[in-house]
Amino acid sequence: MRFFKLFGLIILAIAVSAPGSMAKTKKLKAGFIYVGPVGDYGWSHAHDMGRKYAEQKLPWLKTVYIESVAEADAKRIINRFVQEQKCDVVFTTSFGYMQDTLEAGRRYPKTIFMHCSGFKRAKNVGTYFVDLYQVYYLNGLMAGALTKTGKIGYVAAFPIPEVVRHIDAFALGIKAVNPKAKVHVKWIYAWYGPDKAREAAEALIAEGCDALAFTEDTPSVIEVGQEHTEKGKQIYTFSHYSPMQPYGKDSVVSGQLVDWGGLYVDILKEVYQGKWTNKDRWWLVGQGAAILGGSFKEPVNARFAGALKKAMVDTPDLGRLSVYDLVMARYDQMKKVPAGFEPFSGPVYDNTGKLQIAKGKKASKGELLSIMYYVDNIAGKIPH
Amino acid sequence: MVRVSVSARGELSAAAAGLNLLGSLAAGMAAISLVFVFYGVDPLEAFGSIFAGSFGSLYGIKETVTKAIPLVLIAAGLALAFRAKFWNIGAESQLLMGAIFSTWVGLNWGPHLPSYVIIPLMFAAAMLGGALWGIIPAVLKYKFAINEVISTLMLNYICAELTTLLVVGPWKGKTKFGFPYTDDLPPQAVLGLLPGSSIHYVTLAVAVTLAVVLGLLVFKTRFGYELRVIGENPNAARYAGIDFLRTTMVVMAISGAAAGLAGAGEIAGVHHHLSYPDAISSGYGYTAIIVAWLAKLNPFYVVVAGFFFAGILVGGDAIQISLGLPAATVNVFNGILLLFLIMGDYFARNRVRLTWIASDKG
Structure with a gap:
């Protein structure tokens, strides 16, 4: 009997402790x-x-x-x-x-x-x-307000929906504050190609662009912007993915950050x-995964905050306010779930004049994920 | 003061040549050890994990064999070209040409033909593509005196851009949602794998056969003799009336065709569609240069050298994962090894004497 009692106790002990200890050691x-x-x-x-x-x-x-x-x-x-x-x-x-x-x-x-x-x-x-397209829109607002030449450049890795969505969102932001400005895109066919990105950035500046955004994985565009700025020609750049502001403290206005x-x-x-x-x-x-800024410390480089606060813009929903305040207001709207503001809200026309998103409509997630057209303030055609 | 005198050495005995190879490898490994030490990693542990990661498990062996297939194919061809002192740095693009040609055949004719017809056709097309691309620098060299190192290297860039152009342009697949891949090959045009592995055994058999055939070609035929004379003693070759252009064109057609076969193998056996150049080949055309040297430019030995080097590449993953070394370590490893192999070759061919001379001014 004692044997069975002992045996029972052991079984009980194992039964009680096993799940607990397993949970603790589960890796x-x-x-x-x-x-x-x-x-x-x-x-x-x-x-x-x-x-x-x-x-x-x-x-x-x-x-x-x-x-x-x-x-x-x-x-x-x-x-x-x-x-x-x-x-x-x-x-x-x-x-x-x-x-x-x-x-x-x-x-x-x-x-x-x-x-x-x-x-x-x-x-x-x-x-x-x-996805960072919302933040690209916010940066577009700033690029549209700051450009003096009305030509804004974009260095893009590959013509795939994700990159096209970024370019479009950026262009829609520009359009909201500066309907006359045009976006010019250069494709470099590389995610990591510092030399190609540099070449593309130089070419865009030579063509008259004074603000540059990009979707690729190096700070090359920012370095080019900083070099020109140091030589006396202000180029506004928008950092992408990592906090690249240190590469262009006089050039980086803001950017997209990811967490x-x-x-x-x-x-x-x-x-x-x-x-x-x-x-x-x-x-x-x-x-909280997509964040505005060229550095995790500040959403907008303090060097450019003044100019953005001076630039005024009319909006259908928020009235007349500074671009700086507009960026912050839209950013706050985007922080809600579901977002209180959608960059791809109709009417949105592509650059062949075709209506892509009807008035009062917002792009669905499916449409955003397969987007392959340029909105109407982007020059040129998507290569295919 | 030290005086260095260099004089040519006769043919080494087999034992001495083997010793020279082992010595070069050992010296290379010693230099690589310094790199590991610099990173704070015990070199023995690093080498241990490289070879455990490649030859130490069934997984490792299977992946090593898969990786060796293109290396053996390309290096066997390169051994020929290098023996004729034609520095073909263009195997990377000869591989891509093979991939392009075989993809076209596979996609266009594949749906209408059975496997046993379409696969040989794809291989043949790949050989044609690689050979045509390989002949260009041979013609450039002997008709226009353009250095083949430059031309083969430049052709690599041209072909890489051409591949990109095709996959983002006219060949972009209808089933690929706008992404830059061609459509997948039809099932008839896809090579079978050894169960539970990634080994496309048809290409493996082709690779080993090719190495043997090229070995026989180099050492047992008149043509092989001619190409060796061109390489080792061009003046004698000229007196003997060997046609440099014709021989080199044939050598490069073979070298290009072999690399083209590797491209077909990667397409039909691994990827099943054409895509960006670096998605098709992870630098096989360059790595095979080291393999060819490791094999002492002997196509027979290429089989062994190819497996050894594939092992280093596969084991290279392991040093990253378990020792936390950066990915570039493997490239450093490869570069140092090649350097020492070539230095070893130099010392095998030349006797180098250092003599101390007492300075007059004392």
Whole structure:
């Protein structure tokens, strides 16, 4: 009898303690695959900051990462993360990894894959993205107010919907304060191509542009703007992705900043708690993932705040106010969920004169994700 | 004062040549160790994790073999070109030409033909594409005296831009939502994989066969003899009446065709569509240069050197993941190794003497 009692007690002890101790020791391992070097000061750098933030926030999380993974090599790295590193979650942070991520999802049904910026999902493959188009609109407001030549340049990586959306949002912002100004776009066909970005920026300035925004992963455009400004020709630039204001303290007006940390923590918590689903996560200003500024310290470079406060503009909903106040008011509206202001609100015409968004309508998420037209104050045609 | 005197050395014995290779590798590894030490990483641990990551597990071996396929193909061809002292730096674009040609054949004819017809056609088209692209610098060199290092390198840029132009332009896939990829190849035009791996075994078999055939070509045929004479003693070749242009054109057609085959393998075996140049080849055309030197420009040895080097590349992931070294470390590793192999080759060909001379002014 004593034996059975003891045996029973042991069983009981195990039964009581097991779930608790298991929860305490349960670990999660996440692998991150980056397309660029973590020192690129753009896309991959921002993801790596997010990874570090999540690792610091979540005591049960262990992460591994690998940088500069060419699309040609993605498959091999995913295999390594699953087979060798035993990752529970793999984040593939480039659009070009889409096919390999989906195939890996079929190959490893027990692993969760999160593909950044893609649109194809599967049972164990989810998608996520932080979109900055709202912030591009805010920067457009400032560019429109500051330009003296009425020509604004844009250095763009690849003609894909994400980049076109950025350009359009930026142009819509410009149009709201300066309907006469035109946006000129140069495509460089590279995410990381400092030489090409530099060349494109110089060409745009030579063509008369005095404000430059961009979607690519280097501070080259800002460096060019700063050089010209130092030589006495003020060029206004808008930082992208990372806080690039230090590269152009006399040139950077503001910019788009991203914070992936919150989104990574959110996804990993869901996985940890078993609540993960493959739904698309699309974070904007409202979720605190998209931030206005060329530096995390100030949304608008103090050097240009005065000029923006002097420039006055009429708006249909807020009356007459300074561009500075308009930027802040729109930013506050965007911080609400759902956003209180949508840059893509009709009527929006493309630059062939076709009505794309009817009056009183707002672009749907689907329309935004597949946008492939220039709005009417952008010169030229999207290459295809 | 030190006086350096250099004199040519005769042919080394096989043992001495082997010793020279091992010595160069060891010296290269020693130099690389310094880089690791500089990063605060124990070199033994670093080398350990590289080789554990590539040859130390089934996963590693499978990935190493996959990566070796294009390297063996290209390096076998390069060995020929380099033996004829034709410095073909253009394998990267000869690969891309092969990829372009085979994609066109696969997409246009693939839907109407069975696998056993379309796959050989794709390989043949790839060889044609690579060969045509390879012949250009040969003609430029012997008709217009344009240095082939420059022309092959420049052709790489031209072909990369051409590829980009095709995938963002006329060849952009209808099923790819505006993204710069061609449509996927039809299933008949896709190569089978060894189960549970990424190894497209048809290309693997082609690669090993090609290396053997080119090895026989170099050492057992009159043509092989001619190309070696051109490389080793151009004056003798001239007296013997060897046609430099014709021979080099053939050598470069072969070298280009071999790289083209690698392109077809990557398209039909790995990617299934054409895309940006760096999405198709992660620098195989350049890495294969090191492989060819490591194999002492002997196509037979290329098979071994290709697997060894693929191992370094695959194991390079491991030093990033487990030791936290930057991705560029692997490139530094490759560069240093090539440097030491070429230096070793120099010392194998030349006797270098250092003599101390007492200074007159004492």
